[in-house]
Amino acid sequence: MRKSPFPIDHTLGLSWYISDQDGIGGRLKAEPEDFLVEEIAETPVPSGTGPYLICRLTKKNWDQQRAIKEIAGRLGMSHQRIGFAGTKDKRAVTTQYISIYKADPAVIQALVIPDMTIEPVGASEHQISLGDLKGNQFQISLADFELLKPDSDPQDILTGLSGGVPNYFGYQRFGVQRPVTHLTGLDILRGSYxxxxxxxxxxxxxxxxxxxxxxxxxxxxxxxxxxxxxxxxxxxxxxxxxxxxxxxxxxxxxxxxxxFPRTLRSMFVSAVQSWLFNRALSMRIEEGRGLDDPREGDRIVYPDGRSDIVTAGTARMAAMQVKRDRCRLAIFMHGSEPVEAAGPDDRNMAWLMEEEGITSEMFGTASTFLETRFSGAPRSILINSDIDIKKDENRMIFSFSLQPGQYATTLLREIMKTDPIRMI
Known part of the structure; x- marks a missing residue:
């Protein structure tokens, strides 16, 4: 492992790289077309009937909230009538599904918005909500990279990453040039509006x-x-x-x-949860506890969302399950319900919350104030993804998919090890 030399990483809790290998540097998003993201729908696009028009939205260099408000304004409706499964990067070309309540397909097709296309593809009885996706497929072009040898195999840069990388919340969760989201959330939690x-x-x-x-x-x-x-x-x-x-x-x-729309105002407090998770994960790495080596007191999470706590009697079985990728180690992100500490990660999280003067009751108050639940939940501490790399004279192109809530910049950060300002 290697400690990050960049102060912003430590501010946001991304204190460590998992590999010791030198990074290749480079610059992400030199152009929006360098960062392509396509949402993988949770279920096939519905072809039935219902009040929600399902559309495929492709946009370039549009902030998510601004895009939704722009569409709503053009349609003369509240932005609350437009649902989406996940927030996408601004400086990118992104494709995702949205639902629009009681929209006329002909009107949607007639919309002309610069750098944006909206294609009606179906109808549903239910709106699309945050989390309604399987994941995202990425194709990312990296400029200004460096290889150790001119004839190097691009796949060699993945040396040391075969076991995965820490599942940190990425820079865009907080901001790099203006990391203010979690700071605003801390003020809200403390009631200092x-x-x-x-x-x-x-x-x-x-x-x-x-x-x-x-x-x-x-x-x-x-x-x-x-x-x-x-x-x-x-x-x-x-x-x-x-x-x-x-x-x-x-x-x-x-x-x-x-x-603010509910989805936006909820991000302030959830950013605090993300920040605490990053810091707790960095503490685990610094303490030398593995990301795929379950010990007594560790938490594990299964693909269906179930979770468990490893005991002395189940540690061997848990290790086998983790090795077969049937479950993963997790850190519990605290919310409005009190949590009894079960192991080192829980104790580290409790210490962090006490240091910041945060209690579960504060998350409960914020839930009422922001009209959004801030429940606690376990989050996997590891990202694994098969990465295909192609290289030409001026670009290195990475293709991979990630599960919901995982960040492409978190994965590429381990490969690039460059100034975070060059990754946004």
Whole structure:
């Protein structure tokens, strides 16, 4: 294993690489076309009837929430009527399925939105919700890479990764230039809604231009929502949504977050859960405990979602099951229900929560406030994927698929070992 040299990795809990091999460097997403993502549907596209029109959405260089709001605005409906299974990268070309409640297929086909196509493909009695997917298929082109030898076999760069890589939550979960999502979530958990608004609106991005930075600094110093709206560029639509609410309802900092769609506002607190998981996983790696070597007190999770705790009597059987890939080691991500510590990972997680002053009751309060459940759940600590690599003179092309909730950047991070700013 190797410790990351990049401060942002430690800030976000991604403190370790699993392999000692040097990275190949490189730059992701030099162009949106370098990062292709296609959603793998959980079930075949329905061909029956129902109030939900199922569409295949392909977009380039569109933020997910902005895309959904743009579609809803063109249709003259609330964005709440549009469902999707997973959030996709912005600087990419992505294909996914969405459901639109009571939409006319002819109207959908007539929509003309730059860098976006929407194709009606079926109808259903049920909307598409977060998690309704098998996974994602990726084809990613890497620029500016380096190989140790000109005639190297591209597959050689996977040396040391045959056992998989740590299943960290990736950079886009938090942001690299502006890692603010989990910080806002911490303020929300603590009930400091005014601080949460200030954190989200005022925290600057790395290398942000003068106009953007000045607007953020003005709100941080004055708290004047009305004047800040004149200073913060229109492109910062999420920040402006909070400020618009405060202009119409001064002092209602808690209510300001309800200007966001439910799926978006839930991301702040779930980002805290992700951040704690990353840190607990880094602690496990630092302590020298393997990612596929179950010991007493470890948690394991099965493909159907069932989970168990390894005991002295079941450790040998658990090791055999893990070896046959019938289950995987997991760390429990805390939520609104209290959890009794069973092993080292649980104790590390409890220590992290105590250090941050976080309790299960806070997750319960946030669930009520944000109208979203924040239940605890086990998450696998390992990513395994068959990676096909092709190389030409200027590009290295990676093809692989990942399960829901796994990040392509987490996998490529182990291969590249480059500055995270070059991966977004």
């Amino acid at each position: 005014e601080d949460a608004v200030k954190t989200f609106v005022s925290t600057p991005s790395t290398g942000e231009s003068g106009e953007y930075a000045e607007g953020r600094r003005y709100y941080a110093e004055t708290g004047d929502a009305k004047e800040s709206l004149h200073r913060i560029p229109v492109r910062l639509s999420l920040e402006r949504s909070l400020l618009h609410h405060l202009v119409s309802r001064p002092g209602d900092f808690a209510g300001a977050f309800h200007a």
